[in-house]
Amino acid sequence: MLRTFVLLAAAAALLAAPQTPARRTVSLVVANGTVVTVDPARRVIARGSVAIDGRDIVAVDTADAIATAYRGRDTIDAAGSVVIPGLINTHTHAPMVLFRGLADDLALMDWLQKYIFPAEAKTVSPEFVRVGTRLAALEMIESGTTTYTDMYYFEDEIARETKAAGLRGVLGQTIIQFPVPDAKTPAESLARTERFAREFANDDLITPAVAPHAMYTLDADTLKASRALADRLNIPVIIHLAETADEVKTSQEKYKLSPTAFLESLGFWGPRTIAAHGVHLTPEDIAVLARRHVGVSHNPESNMKLASGTAPVEALRKAGVTVGLGTDGAASNNDLDMFEAMRQAAFLHKLVSGDPRAIPAPVALEMATIEGARVLGLEKTLGSLEPGKRADLLVVSMASARQTPMFDPVSHLVYVTRGDDVRTTIVNGRVLMRDRKVLTLESRQVLADARAMADKVRAAVR
């Protein structure tokens, strides 16, 4: 009886509103925000909405146009906020959040040999990377990263936690010449990579990758084997490249070639390859990277804090190399906030070039979104708010005193916004954080587990 009444009432309501054309019901509408699309026209909609159905964006338009055409089963009000594509971190080592601030302000070799290597040798385990990945995922969701690129040990464990948290990841199993926590030999690591890649083949969120650590920590045969495995499995390759002057020196002494040229001589380079850092590059190196369609991950904060140098970002971009942004691991930086990476990229290149027009705010935002997607070979589905792309997006508050007044939303995103201003994070159409409440992780437990694991780290370096 009640059910009949409800049905009749619904029918009456439909009949009573004949002026409204039939609206398509979708899973979610993010409504009434300033929508910064980063689409090819770089459209900014002053009062816009995004209609999402399932995992995909179905429409991006003025709030009125979306309200006329779509009805969301769920609606998130973004009035007074800015709606942007989710940020794409093109280089990190997620579980290293458990080492953040363990040892700062040291010469590189002291830092590695007295702290990071001993801590890793004694603590890194499947449980360590699970606890660390959950902490990193919590931080990334809270600060607006929706896709991240990783390189660490036990990458299959990282993938499972990443997927459970609802984040998207291009996750690289590390290959390295010496014994490490998850493999005694590079051959073991390569075998581990293959198992990992098969487990997550065609996964909607996880893209497995092979991550030969660097040209100075691997011999030529293992570098070639890594490339061959990637080609055979059709997965991306992640490698550190020319991060420090020491790496270049080592390469020159050993091979009489720059790191880039040495890897070129092995036939290592190819598309869907992500080179992290790219600090010390010659014009010839840049030409190789452009010709081979290698993407570069620029990590301004890590490069500054570790005094590695300044990547030639403007020269790379001018040569046609795609450059995204990364935070690097939190042992180097010490956080995973991509808003800081954007601001730092803008600041750094103005300083070094002596030109305040270098890396303007719109370029910094592109590097953290659509260019990052391009670095990962995922620009067809990620990096901008466009119909048909995956629904990875953020609602970012602009209400603080620090953000008042607002003349230009893109300037504000780069120059005065922090990760903490992100209110809502959506990946693949799923709301991972809503109004600062993370829905896919038990925050309190994640933090408690991390603190307990930190006690083991402390003991390891004592």
Place this chain on the structure above:
Amino acid sequence: MLRTFVLLAAAAALLAAPQTPARRTVSLVVANGTVVTVDPARRVIARGSVAIDGRDIVAVDTADAIATAYRGRDTIDAAGSVVIPGLINTHTHAPMVLFRGLADDLALMDWLQKYIFPAEAKTVSPEFVRVGTRLAALEMIESGTTTYTDMYYFEDEIARETKAAGLRGVLGQTIIQFPVPDAKTPAESLARTERFAREFANDDLITPAVAPHAMYTLDADTLKASRALADRLNIPVIIHLAETADEVKTSQEKYKLSPTAFLESLGFWGPRTIAAHGVHLTPEDIAVLARRHVGVSHNPESNMKLASGTAPVEALRKAGVTVGLGTDGAASNNDLDMFEAMRQAAFLHKLVSGDPRAIPAPVALEMATIEGARVLGLEKTLGSLEPGKRADLLVVSMASARQTPMFDPVSHLVYVTRGDDVRTTIVNGRVLMRDRKVLTLESRQVLADARAMADKVRAAVR
């Protein structure tokens, strides 16, 4: 009857606890935090408290020792948080928050001539600086600045708003050669400065100052008159110094001297003088600043964003020049967050020196606290948590994922903390913000007034 019972109950309670020695009642205890004192011994108390009576700190000790000796009429629990001295911003132009993000990524002259100068000419008024100062004060209280150094127009209006908000300020009335919103001539500005200085003589929060803008915007007579006024009134002097290569060029062309040497030739330098920026300095300039006990305000974010260059901070410190940190005005930076200034100082000098040990976290924190106090000549009363000093302090949360785990509170303050992590801000013993609620300003009205004023700014540059 009830009152008698309460008195009897209180007496009984006192008698029932004879084992407790008499505790001194004080106005406020900030209890159970990790106390980073920045005192001469750089003491960090893992679980400590600060006892405050009236405007002063009376004791800084372990939580147990304070609990035994003091009873606070009010108590703020800082468990799980870090307690630090309030941050000291040694250079800003507070009302310019109303221009933040108005025009970024431009060549300096375009920025000034197309945007900032027209906007200032058409909008700066007593009402403008009041609205802007309230917005800046809100942002500073929210981000942990307790003392700031200003240089702008209508500085008496700024002083009144600063005092009403409860902040401490060293506030410099601008002197400039050409007509400006608050004076047609430098003589008018000097007269205004004298009235302002007399109004706030011996004020507990406001230190009036004279602020000759720069050597390139003033003639020799006005520079000398500014110094003479400061000496007569016994007030500090604030000046921009060697911010850009252009300033040095102008000085060399006009006087065949560096800006520092030109000012030295006028007898301009002396103690209680704050030189903002100090980017382009020769070793001889540095020797002059050291000999004259001039304090330098280093503004790493502004210098990077405007591509001004890198101040020789390590050389200045080595020569014995005191160096504090500043944000510069929000038209340049674009915010007033001193945590960002600390991080940026650490990052910038590591990069430029090529040494990851440059400006380590403890030095960045010192520059934002005790060294900042020294730059202002206020180190006897400000800049560290010590008995007898003014109670200017912060409770800073360390609970976020981004700050987990914590191995070293000083590293975390510099490398992963934002102004928004400040929970409680206390100036002169008065709680200005408690658990993120600002008590001395009507936040909503302050933001609404700022947005309304921004409409006038938009119209001015259209």
